[in-house]
Amino acid sequence: MSRGSQSSRAGKSTTTTPASVVVVGGGMAGLCSARELAAAGLAVTVLEASPDFGGSVAPHSLAGLTLDAGAESFSTRADTVPALARELGLGDRIRTPNPAGAWLQLPAPDGGRMAAPLPISGVLGIPADVRDPDITRLIGRAASVRAALDRALPLGSLLNQSELSLGAVVRARMGSEVLTRLVAPVVGGVLSADPDDLDVDSAVPGLRAAMRRHGSLGAAVGAMRQAAPAGSTVAGLDGGMHQLPAALVDVLKRDGANLLASEPVRTLTRRPDGWTVVTDSRTLEADAVIVAVDGPTAVDLLSPTLPQLARDRPEVVPDVALVSLVVDVPQLDAAPRGTGVLVGEGTPGVRAKALTHATAKWPWLADKAGPGNHVVRLSYGRASDTTAQVADDALFSAALHDASLLLDVRIGQADVVDWDVVRWNNALPHATIGHRDRIARVRAATADERGLEVVGAWLAGTGLVSVIDNARDRASALARRLLDAY
Incomplete structure (x- = not known):
């Protein structure tokens, strides 16, 4: 040339x-x-x-607040994003979220719903210690006993399969209840995917090697958690990732x-x-x-x-729709569901797959919104559900209904200061x-x-x-x- x-x-x-x-x-x-x-x-x-x-790291404005319309946090497993933020003069704006963590909303054995804090000792919902009482409360005693076999069962030929899904690994080692009640809600809420569709090496790099080294799925997850940097596993920027x-x-x-x-x-x-x-x-x-x-x-x-x-x-990839609500509901000052809720598929009466209580998650945003005012974001887009494809007004109504159930606080249309729907196409491959x-x-x-x-x-x-x-x-x-x- x-x-x-x-x-x-x-x-x-x-x-x-x-x-x-x-x-x-x-x-x-x-x-x-x-x-x-x-x-x-x-x-x-x-x-x-x-x-x-x-792209998906974009802003939108509601009620005088500039909010993230897509990604609102980043993984702290590496210095990649903090280093870029420092290069761009944004290093002093890095913030960790409220450590209270999120909750799970799951189908209850009696056909209703049950809510409980999400155990934070695992990776993508895979527990490091299935004997944790919080785990037993979510999956039941029989499923907890089954999951504990992971520590005793030989690995066999499982890890030698050339094509292996994350769902297949969890199901084989810990049983179906761990997969459907712990892993699937997290993977669905975070990655908008089904664990049975995800390549295990891409979803959790290094998991196969850690299992070979430590002899079980739970021990591998525990070792990976210990090797991760101290503190929160995610962070964000004061003012937004945009x-x-x-x-x-x-x-x-x-x-x-x-x-x-x-x-x-x-x-x-x-x-x-x-x-x-x-x-x-x-x-x-x-x-x-x-x-x-x-x-x-x-x-x-x-x-x-x-x-x-x-x-x-x-x-x-199926469309994802995010409904953001700015509401005047002082009862939410108590953050009744921590920083948000991940929803198990099949939970009665709820179509959202996840809810982020943004003002509970990010103190800087709570300061900007002021007492009693809250930002809540609901995510829609399961492969088995078409709610993400309905018109904005219908999504808004669904979001009010789901937010009330998931937060256990009634939120009516009169409480809404502003709202918006953002749709992402092919955003999470x-x-x-x-x-x-x-x-x-x-x-x-x-x-x-x-x-x-x-x-x-x-x-x-x-x-x-x-x-x-x-x-x-x-x-x-x-x-x-x-x-x-x-």
């Missing part, structure tokens, strides 16, 4: 035009990729299909990157010396591209150039069975394409830690290759 050069009149220096890179997608993966490229001195253009940057992409956009503009919103990319075409990127309003030529969109969109864009990718096009093989094939297919990288949660894994680490690593590697070429 040759580049033009500009010589000074004195003939003493030559300035080479920097290599150009187009980043397709302006979510966190795209913005973090662009940050690495711009910092390396490359010419960067970011094309985002929607009117705003940030400040991260906003700060990234500011830094990128300062560094000369060209950020274009409402520019969906229609085609990507390989040229002998680079790529042609076509949107509805422009055609760009670049030395390299980073594709930072959801899996189905990425495969659709790249398949004309790499037709072998078509067989690995991921399925579209599932690491389904065979996903690791899909990733390997996609990486192999794209590895030999000069000037191409593919990033995002569908390949990196869900969660900001995975997305950011992968995006920065891949963008840095691309920047080095381009700089070496010039």
Whole structure:
């Protein structure tokens, strides 16, 4: 690839035009990729299909409060997000949530509902110690006895299976009740997935190795918990997580990157010396591209150039709808259900899969809202339920009903100061069975394409830690290759 050069009149220096890179997608993966490229001195253009940057780390405003419309916390298992926050001048805003924790709402043996605090000693709801009285209270004595067999049963050939789901591991080691009453509500609320659909190695990296080392599922989970950093397993930002992409956009503009919103990319075409990127309003030529969109969109864009990718096009993930309520209900000052509620499937009368009592979870938000005012967010989108697809007004009514049941405090329409519905499409890709093989094939297919990288949660894994680490690593590697070429 040759580049033009500009010589000074004195003939003493030559300035080479920097290599150009187009980043397709302006979510966190795209913005973090662009940050690495711009910092390396490359010419960067970011094309985002929607009117705003940030993807699922987005804001919305209710009752004068700027709230997170998507992700509102991050995992503290690594320094990835805190390090980025410090780089962007947001390090002093990192906050840990109220340690009270969340509750579980489950079907009761008598056909009603039962609520209890969620045990916090496990991983994705998998308990480290099934003898804990809190666990027995939730699953029953007989199920607790069955779960305790995990410590005595040999591992056998379970861990040797090439394709193994998280649900299969929990069911085999601890029984169905642990799976349906503890693990499924957490996985459904956090990952919007069914444990039987999730690849165990993608859902809980290192779990297989820990089980081999410690001899049981419970011991492995306990060891993983002990190895995790002290304190809360999640944190957030005072003012909201949406400040991260906003700060990234500011830094990128300062560094000369060209950020274009409402520019969906229609085609990507390989040229002998680079790529042609076509949107509805422009055609760009670049030395390299980073594709930072959801899996189905990425495969659709790249398949004309790499037709072998078509067989690995991921399925579209079911829609998720989030209903946010700002309510004037002083009874909620007592945080009757801690920081929120995870709901077991089949719980009578409740269609939400999770509720976050945001003003109970984040003290900074409670200070902004003021006494008696509360922010509650309900999540809809189970595979077995179509509530997430109904109209906004119907979702609002469902949210009032569910919030009253889940918080055990009546919330009527007259109590609502403001409300909003945010819908996310394909936002939480599932690491389904065979996903690791899909990733390997996609990486192999794209590895030999000069000037191409593919990033995002569908390949990196869900969660900001995975997305950011992968995006920065891949963008840095691309920047080095381009700089070496010039």
